[in-house]
Amino acid sequence: MSDGLRLDLHVHSTWSPDSRLDLESIVGRLSYMGLRGFALTDHNTVAGHRALAALRARHPEYLFVPGVEVSTVEGHLLAYGLSEAPPPHRPITETIEWIDGRGGVAVVAHPFRWTHGVGRRVATGAAVPALETRNGHNSELANAKADLLAAQRGLGSTGGSDAHELRDLGRTFTEWPDRIESVDDLLEGLRHGRTAAAGPSLPIGGRVRLSARNALLFVGRGFRSV
Secondary structure, three states, X not given: OOOOEEEEEEEOOOOOOOOOOOHHHHHHXXXXXXXXXXXXXXXXXXXXXXXXXXXXXXXXXXXXXXEEEEEXXXXXXXXXXXXXXXXXXXXXHHHHHHHXXXXXXXXEOOOOOOOOOOHHHXXXXXXXXXXXXXXXXXXXXXXXXXXXXXXXXXXXEEEEOOEOOHHHOOOOEEEEOOOOOOHHHHHHHHHXXXXXXXXXXXXXXXXXXXXXXXXXXXXXXXXXXX
16 A cells, blocks of 8 residues: 555454553554554444543654444444444444444445354445454454455455454554545545455464353353343
């Protein structure tokens, strides 16, 4: 990509029930990972957006994108540029319309993950400008399937680490070919599919560790999904 702009578009913080990441620790890691910023995409909440705005004031050198990962009937959906969270547990078509109607940008999250992924049929028909084709918690096969489908549909590709722990931040990321000056520029690039995804998938050892961690958290939440 021409200017090397990279952002991690899928990051969870302490406002998610399954994450312990605080915003300052995320910022402290950005330059080390070669990132110009990140999107805060906590589960079904924008409670962290006020803190994100304060972070932007303290760190004008970075770009911070307000986002949310919403649970739909079919699976998880990422939304960017919203000031409120979409109602959870609604059909994905209805949720995408809700996001579009409020000026946000919807991207299907990890479509081929066996948990919380929407699957091929839904991802093929979803009215979105991009698919998340590089998820830092996915297997290479799941990411490759998403990448192929995005290419077949002529959609943009996004990458995000899906980080819930600091060591995962920036494993995968999104790149922009255009000159970017603001979050509005970033959102415009997403709307028009002018993004690409990069970064390695999670190897088998990491997926085993992640599965064990998620199982413990699931039990701790009283067997409630996110």
